[in-house]
Amino acid sequence: MSETQQQPSTEWVEVVSPDEERRHKQFAETIVEIQSKIDRKNGPGRAFHRKEVLAARAVVEVFGDLPAAAAHGLFAEAGTYDAVVRMSNGSVVPQRDAIPDVRGFALSVRGLEAPGALGGTTDRQDFLLINRPVFGFRTSQEFAEIVPVSAQGQTALIKYFVSRYGPWKGPLEAAKLTKDFLKPFSGFATATFHSAAPIRVGPYAARVRLTSRQDAMHLAAQLDFSHEVKERLKSGDLEYDLALQFYVDEAQTPIEDGTVDWSTDVSPYVDVARVILPQQDAESISGKSLSEEVEADTFDPWAALAEHQPLGEIMRARKVAYYASQQHRLADEAASESSD
Numbered sequence: 001m002s003e004t005q006q007q008p009s010t011e012w013v014e015v016v017s018p019d020e021e022r023r024h025k026q027f028a029e030t031i032v033e034i035q036s037k038i039d040r041k042n043g044p045g046r047a048f049h050r051k052e053v054l055a056a057r058a059v060v061e062v063f064g065d066l067p068a069a070a071a072h073g074l075f076a077e078a079g080t081y082d083a084v085v086r087m088s089n090g091s092v093v094p095q096r097d098a099i100p101d102v103r104g105f106a107l108s109v110r111g112l113e114a115p116g117a118l119g120g121t122t123d124r125q126d127f128l129l130i131n132r133p134v135f136g137f138r139t140s141q142e143f144a145e146i147v148p149v150s151a152q153g154q155t156a157l158i159k160y161f162v163s164r165y166g167p168w169k170g171p172l173e174a175a176k177l178t179k180d181f182l183k184p185f186s187g188f189a190t191a192t193f194h195s196a197a198p199i200r201v202g203p204y205a206a207r208v209r210l211t212s213r214q215d216a217m218h219l220a221a222q223l224d225f226s227h228e229v230k231e232r233l234k235s236g237d238l239e240y241d242l243a244l245q246f247y248v249d250e251a252q253t254p255i256e257d258g259t260v261d262w263s264t265d266v267s268p269y270v271d272v273a274r275v276i277l278p279q280q281d282a283e284s285i286s287g288k289s290l291s292e293e294v295e296a297d298t299f300d301p302w303a304a305l306a307e308h309q310p311l312g313e314i315m316r317a318r319k320v321a322y323y324a325s326q327q328h329r330l331a332d333e334a335a336s337e338s339s340d
Helices: 021-042 139-148 154-165 171-180 227-235 284-296 313-339
Strands: 053-063 079-089 103-115 123-130 193-195 199-201 204-212 238-246 272-276
Touching: 021 103, 021 139, 021 313, 053 103, 053 227, 079 227, 079 284, 103 193, 103 227, 123 193, 139 313, 154 171, 227 238
Parallel strands: none
Antiparallel strands: 053 079, 053 272, 079 103, 103 123, 193 204, 199 204, 204 238, 238 272
């Protein structure tokens, strides 16, 4: 262990504010309102990550002999699990791949039967990952204020920051928010994805990271991420390493602050599994059928084992907002089918 590296701790604590339930309800209402507006133009769909890039079958191979802190829940013992993957662009509206965006990698491990994070039992463990190590917002309230504005485009976003922070500080705050979006994205086969917030790992807490084992980016990926990753997958397997980064203390690895990137010097990542997308043709009949199944499905960080319960205020807000969004989408789709 290096001089700065610290042992995982079980002393993490969630801090729930007295008005959190009210704020999360408002947050969910805001998300559904935006979703409804987009639906009227584009048809029923997800509130976020509306544009699917790829749906694929996957296998998760959990390693054996893991450190004691990691050996809980899905990672308690070595094993192989079937999974499905949904890769997506994060925008609330479908848009060209060349436009800067958050990219999503939803990994859903199936065939489980264990106590669930929402009570009862669950047959799946979902990891919803993005190509950024942090959300960039301390709380869901900050996020809720930005989303309606960002949906209107870059000009509206700058006007919002100017009105909130003034003509000098406003553009600087807008630049801070958008700088990560402007970083080049190498493509779904070669990028790294993060949970951006912690989850339980038994009595411990950890963030999740998925790292590609593929070669460097193809230049064509920037124009059409879907085509590039599908072509790679048609000719061979895609492999990723799944790793955990453990909480050590509130100062260095905060549970509630969605803006802090935990230092790997203090808490290095521990590889716990290999994720393999076996060679497959997404454009085949079976591939298109899987895509339809995945689009009809829901992916949720709270579709999880109790031992991997999501942690922190932003994750608690997602529980309320995702449920509301899912119910809205299901009702919208049912109404659309009945009118056909």
